[in-house]
Amino acid sequence: MEIQKFYYDNKIVRQFIWATIVWGVVGIIVGLLIALQLAFPVFNLDLSLTSFGRMRPLHTNAIIFAFVGNAIFAGVYYSLQKLLKTRMFNDTLSAINFWGWQLIILLAALSLTLGFTTGKEYAELEWPIDILIAIVWIVFGWNMIGTILVRRVKHIYAAIWWYLATFLGIAMLHVVNSFELPISLFKSYSIYAGAQDAVVQWWYGHNAVAFFLTTPFLGLMYYYLPKAVNRPIYSYKLSIIHFWSLIFLYMWAGPHHLLYQSLPEWAQALGTTFSVMLIAPSWGGMINGFLTLRGAWDKVRDSAALKFFVVALTAYGMATFEGPMMSLKNVNSITHFTDWTIAHVHIAGMGWNGGLTFGMLYWLIPVLFKTKLYSQKLANTHFWIATLAILLYAIPLYWSAVTQWLMWREYTPEGFLAYPNFMETLTQILPMYSIRIIGGTLFLIGFLLMVYNLVKTMTSGVCVANEAAEAPALEKLGPLNPRTETVHRWLERKGIQFSIVAFVVLAIGGAVQIIPMIFIKSNVPTLKTVTPYTPLELAGRDIYIREGCYTCHSQMVRPFRWETDRYGEYSKIGEFVYDHPYQWGSRRTGPDLGRAGNPVGPMYKNTSWHFNHFMDPQKMNEKSIMPKYAWLMVRGIDTSVIPRKIRAMQTLGVPYAEGYDAKALTDMEAQAKKIAEELKTAGIEVKPDREIIAIIAYIHKLGRDISPAAVPAPAATEKSNK
Amino acid sequence: MNIFYLLIGVSLLVALVFLGLFIWAVKSGQYDDYDTPPYRILFDDDTVKENSEQEQKTDQ
Numbered sequence: 001m002e003i004q005k006f007y008y009d010n011k012i013v014r015q016f017i018w019a020t021i022v023w024g025v026v027g028i029i030v031g032l033l034i035a036l037q038l039a040f041p042v043f044n045l046d047l048s049l050t051s052f053g054r055m056r057p058l059h060t061n062a063i064i065f066a067f068v069g070n071a072i073f074a075g076v077y078y079s080l081q082k083l084l085k086t087r088m089f090n091d092t093l094s095a096i097n098f099w100g101w102q103l104i105i106l107l108a109a110l111s112l113t114l115g116f117t118t119g120k121e122y123a124e125l126e127w128p129i130d131i132l133i134a135i136v137w138i139v140f141g142w143n144m145i146g147t148i149l150v151r152r153v154k155h156i157y158a159a160i161w162w163y164l165a166t167f168l169g170i171a172m173l174h175v176v177n178s179f180e181l182p183i184s185l186f187k188s189y190s191i192y193a194g195a196q197d198a199v200v201q202w203w204y205g206h207n208a209v210a211f212f213l214t215t216p217f218l219g220l221m222y223y224y225l226p227k228a229v230n231r232p233i234y235s236y237k238l239s240i241i242h243f244w245s246l247i248f249l250y251m252w253a254g255p256h257h258l259l260y261q262s263l264p265e266w267a268q269a270l271g272t273t274f275s276v277m278l279i280a281p282s283w284g285g286m287i288n289g290f291l292t293l294r295g296a297w298d299k300v301r302d303s304a305a306l307k308f309f310v311v312a313l314t315a316y317g318m319a320t321f322e323g324p325m326m327s328l329k330n331v332n333s334i335t336h337f338t339d340w341t342i343a344h345v346h347i348a349g350m351g352w353n354g355g356l357t358f359g360m361l362y363w364l365i366p367v368l369f370k371t372k373l374y375s376q377k378l379a380n381t382h383f384w385i386a387t388l389a390i391l392l393y394a395i396p397l398y399w400s401a402v403t404q405w406l407m408w409r410e411y412t413p414e415g416f417l418a419y420p421n422f423m424e425t426l427t428q429i430l431p432m433y434s435i436r437i438i439g440g441t442l443f444l445i446g447f448l449l450m451v452y453n454l455v456k457t458m459t460s461g462v463c464v465a466n467e468a469a470e471a472p473a474l475e476k477l478g479p480l481n482p483r484t485e486t487v488h489r490w491l492e493r494k495g496i497q498f499s500i501v502a503f504v505v506l507a508i509g510g511a512v513q514i515i516p517m518i519f520i521k522s523n524v525p526t527l528k529t530v531t532p533y534t535p536l537e538l539a540g541r542d543i544y545i546r547e548g549c550y551t552c553h554s555q556m557v558r559p560f561r562w563e564t565d566r567y568g569e570y571s572k573i574g575e576f577v578y579d580h581p582y583q584w585g586s587r588r589t590g591p592d593l594g595r596a597g598n599p600v601g602p603m604y605k606n607t608s609w610h611f612n613h614f615m616d617p618q619k620m621n622e623k624s625i626m627p628k629y630a631w632l633m634v635r636g637i638d639t640s641v642i643p644r645k646i647r648a649m650q651t652l653g654v655p656y657a658e659g660y661d662a663k664a665l666t667d668m669e670a671q672a673k674k675i676a677e678e679l680k681t682a683g684i685e686v687k688p689d690r691e692i693i694a695i696i697a698y699i700h701k702l703g704r705d706i707s708p709a710a711v712p713a714p715a716a717t718e719k720s721n722k
Numbered sequence: 723m724n725i726f727y728l729l730i731g732v733s734l735l736v737a738l739v740f741l742g743l744f745i746w747a748v749k750s751g752q753y754d755d756y757d758t759p760p761y762r763i764l765f766d767d768d769t770v771k772e773n774s775e776q777e778q779k780t781d782q
Contacts, residue, residue: 008769085768155759223763232760240756269729469768486750492759 002473004152007466008081010368012094014463016074017361017368019102021451023066024357026109028447030059032440037627038589039433041618044627049113051627053548057124058112063349064122064212066105071357072216073097073140076163078364079223080147083157085471089146093139100136104129116186119545119581120201122208123177127188130178137174141167148495152471156492158239161502162219164495165247168503169211176510177204181651183644187542191652194576195262195524198584199517203254203510210250213348217356218246218285221312224356225292228305228363234291240488242284247502249278251509256327259336260558261584262573264523267513268329274509275327282320289313304379308359311387315351319344337554337588339429340401343394350390350443358386358450365454371461378453385446393439396432404429409562417565420602422591427623527574530705532654533698535668538645539637540698543691545583547629554585555594555702567603568595568703575706578654590626597700598707607675608682610696632692637672639665639689671697 036043037052044051081088088094107129111117117124125133144167148156177200180188192200226233233239255263255271290313293300300306322344326335335341366373373379407425410418419425480490491498517523533541544550557563559570571594576582595603605613612619615633617626643661650656672688675696679686686692 005770082766083763153762155762157759157763226760226764230764232757232764236756236760266729273729273733468770470770471768488747 003470004473005468005470006085006087006152007468009077009088009091009094009465010463010467011465012088012091012098013074013078013364013368014465015098016070016077017365019070019098020067020074020357020361021454023062023070023105024447025444025451027059027062027067028440028444030055030062032437032444034059035433035437035440038625039430039437041625041627046628046630048115048547048629048631051547051629053551053627054113054115054117056551057117057121057548058109060122061108061112061124062105064208065108068213068353068357069101069105071353071360072166072212072220073101075220075224075360075364076144076216078368079159079220080144080163083153083160083223084147084151085153085469086147086151089143089150093143093146096139097136097143100132100139104132104136107132111186115546115548117545117548118180118188118190119548119550119583120177120190120197120204121550121586122205123174123201126186127178127180127182128185130174130180134171134174134178137167137171141171145495145499152474154474154477154493156495156498157222158233158236158243159219159222161243161492161498162215162222164499165243165502165506166211166216166219168499169207169215169247169251169506172503172506172510173204173207173211176514177201181648183641183648187641189648189652190581192518192580192582193652194579194582195264195573196514196517197579197582198258198261198576199255199263199267200514201582202257203251203514206254206257207250207510209348210246210253213353214250215247217312217353220356220360221285221289221309224360224363225289225309228303228309228359229293229296229299231292231296234288234294238284238288242281242288244505246278246281246285248505248508249274249281251506252513253278253327253509255513256332257336257586258584259327259329259332260560261556262571262576264517264573267517270513272327272329275324279321279324282323283317286313286317286320289316302376303362304373304376304383305359305362307380307383308355308362308386311383311390312352312355312359315347315355315390319348319352322347333558333560334405335401337586338401338405339397339432339587341587343397343401346397347390347394350386350393354386354443358382361450361454365457366461369458369461369463371457374453374456374460378449382446382449382453385442385449389439389442389446391439392442393436396435396439400429400432403432408566409560411562417562420566422566423621423623426589426625430625524577525572525574526577527572527706530575530577532578532649532656533701534671535642535646535664536637536671536694536697537701538649538698539642539668539691540694540696540701541583542645543632543695544698545581549593550583550585552585552587552589552626554588554592556584557592557594563592565602567592568598568601569706572706575703578649580649580652580654593699593702595703595707597702597704599704600707601703603703606682607678607696607700608684610699611679611682611684611686611692614692614695629692632695633686633690635691636687636689637668637691637694639668642668 033043034052034055037055077088077094108125111126111129112124116126118126144163148160179191181191182188190197222233222239252274253271255267256275259268259272300310325331326344362373362379404425407419407428412418477493480487491501557567557570564570591603595601598604609620614629616628617624642664646656646661646664669688672693675693676686676688
């Protein structure tokens with residue numbers, strides 16, 4: 001057998017490690033900032049650039065795509081070469097993957113801060129960045145599959161199956177969810193509307209969790225845990241079973257984010273059913289990880305890396321049990337819209353993704369730099385601080401969730417809401433937000449200790465950029481030979497065929513849920529009284545999206561007495577047919593706004609109240625934690641794009657009359673003038689072309705169309721409905 | 723609620739298909755010999771000593 005010499009590319013691994021560390025610090029600091037903002041609104045700094053609605057997407061994107069993303073690449077680029085005994089397929093592709101991804105992160109940070117957002121959670125980035133992501137992601141997949149094709153090892157180890165599923169899953173999710181119609185370089189509209197948009201978005205959102213935060217990390221676990229403990233994975237059979245079942249089941253679970261909401265019952269039931277089934281494959285991974293440590297727990301005592309792996313597996317087991325429980329409708333009525341979800345994702349994010357990344361770095365960096373970890377003691381300190389931080393973060397939020405939910409649904413003996421003022425239920429949980437800040441601060445301190453420890457380790461060793469290695473050439477592989485190998489064994493040596501089968505398995509869940517939602521009319525019953533947004537309301541809606549209002553306010557009244565008493569009539573699917581994108585929200589830090597425009601409803605506030613509230617929420621309500629939006633008074637509505645917006649909406653099927661784009665501006669000015677006059681009678685001087693006018697118009701549209709006292713909609717849109 | 727009749731039927735069908743697949747997998751020996759791959763990844767004897775870039779440079 002011919003022995004071939006080749007060089008491992010360690011430089012690319014080192015680059016991704018540095019990026020992981022740098023973006024990790026940034027992501028956690030932004031997280032700390034928004035935690036401070038929730039407890040002390042002064043930290044919004046009264047600037048548009050730093051207000052909560054813009055910083056929160058920045059935090060989630062920075063942690064998921066920057067910190068975790070780079071950790072995935074670092075882990076994959078190292079283990080893939082080692083497992084396949086070859087250099088990465090192509091150095092240029094590796095470089096494009098690295099620099100392209102960092103460019104995306106910088107553009108994301110910049111654009112989210114400036115308010116360029118699609119308004120879809122975890123998919124906020126605007127269309128040019130979406131295209132860039134797709135390109136860089138395909139480069140990553142191309143490089144990975146290329147490496148598989150030039151490998152020197154016949155067998156494709158389990159870790160790599162997960163990497164392949166990650167590539168395929170994210171590629172599919174990202175492309176389908178990002179179908180949007182651009183109206184300018186920085187603005188686009190989701191081609192899906194309302195409930196359809198919601199089902200696609202949560203198919204994506206839930207599976208971004210699956211295929212960005214779970215499958216790649218399971219792959220990393222399958223490589224780094226056995227390596228760090230120097231034991232083979234407990235059960236290879238289990239890894240096969242839980243791989244195929246996990247990638248199949250996950251794709252169905254998205255609708256559990258939309259329980260009790262405006263979604264057909266069949267879709268909700270599917271989401272719940274498959275979420276419960278997901279316990280099995282998820283725990284398969286956890287069990288496989290834990291049992292790999294059997295007989296080696298003494299090593300855990302001595303190694304910080306292994307301790308972090310144990311935290312990661314524990315957090316994974318907890319979160320994947322909790323998730324299915326939260327997908328039961330009765331439990332979901334508690335956890336949805338409260339802080340329970342926030343606690344849940346942080347157990348997973350800090351524990352599973354954080355823990356596994358920390359463990360991997362503590363093991364990998366000494367190996368890569370051919371040295372010893374600078375301080376095992378410091379790493380152990382990091383472990384204790386981080387574990388305590390997770391507890392101090394999550395427990396207060398679970399507490400807060402239950403407290404707030406109990407208060408929302410509390411009735412007096414006379415049959416009235418005990419806490420009709422939403423603010424009371426928020427003030428009650430604010431102390432929990434302060435404890436959460438302590439948890440977050442500790443997590444950051446632990447992270448900084450790790451950075452110091454790792455930098456010291458790196459400087460004490462040498463990372464050979466191109467490390468020479470030898471391995472026998474790969475023998476010629478023939479077709480499937482049923483006598484010497486099984487079907488799965490054959491698949492394990494056929495990267496392309498494996499990927500095709502995995503893709504088919506992945507695609508089923510989404511297809512079953514999304515295709516009927518889009519093509520079967522009865523799934524989205526329309527309401528006659530619901531009219532499209534007027535041009536001014538549409539402009540206001542875009543401001544609502546830009547400021548990230550959906551990060552704190554829902555627009556979805558669930559069919560519970562305690563919600564309909566507080567907000568008004570429960571939300572109907574037909575109300576949202578013109579919503580590109582939908583804005584149902586996922587956390588009610590502030591009250592639901594879905595009925596804010598119903599003039600006879602309990603949520604209605606008049607024009608001057610909204611004006612004063614936007615200018616200074618604390619003036620209207622001393623204990624409010626909403627940021628001030630003074631810039632809405634300064635900035636003028638961008639009128640130049642209004643006709644284009646109307647045409648875009650027409651393209652997407654919103655029934656404005658033919659040629660309405662030409663008249664839109666006149667209508668907009670008339671409606672704006674009316675609102676300005678209303679404000680004038682209340683003694684407020686404001687020019688009708690200010691953004692604040694538009695956003696008030698939008699809020700007064702919410703729920704107006706289905707209210708019994710429905711105000712006749714402005715003429716132009718009424719005509720178009722005929 | 724009628725959807726549940728369909729769902730139960732579909733679920734049972736899916737479960738049966740998977741049960742069948744599982745039985746087939748065991749019977750056809752898909753799970754035989756899964757000892758070697760997990761062990762193989764633990765051996766990192768591929769890097770060569772006279773290897774590093776510096777060495778390469780001194781060679782030239």
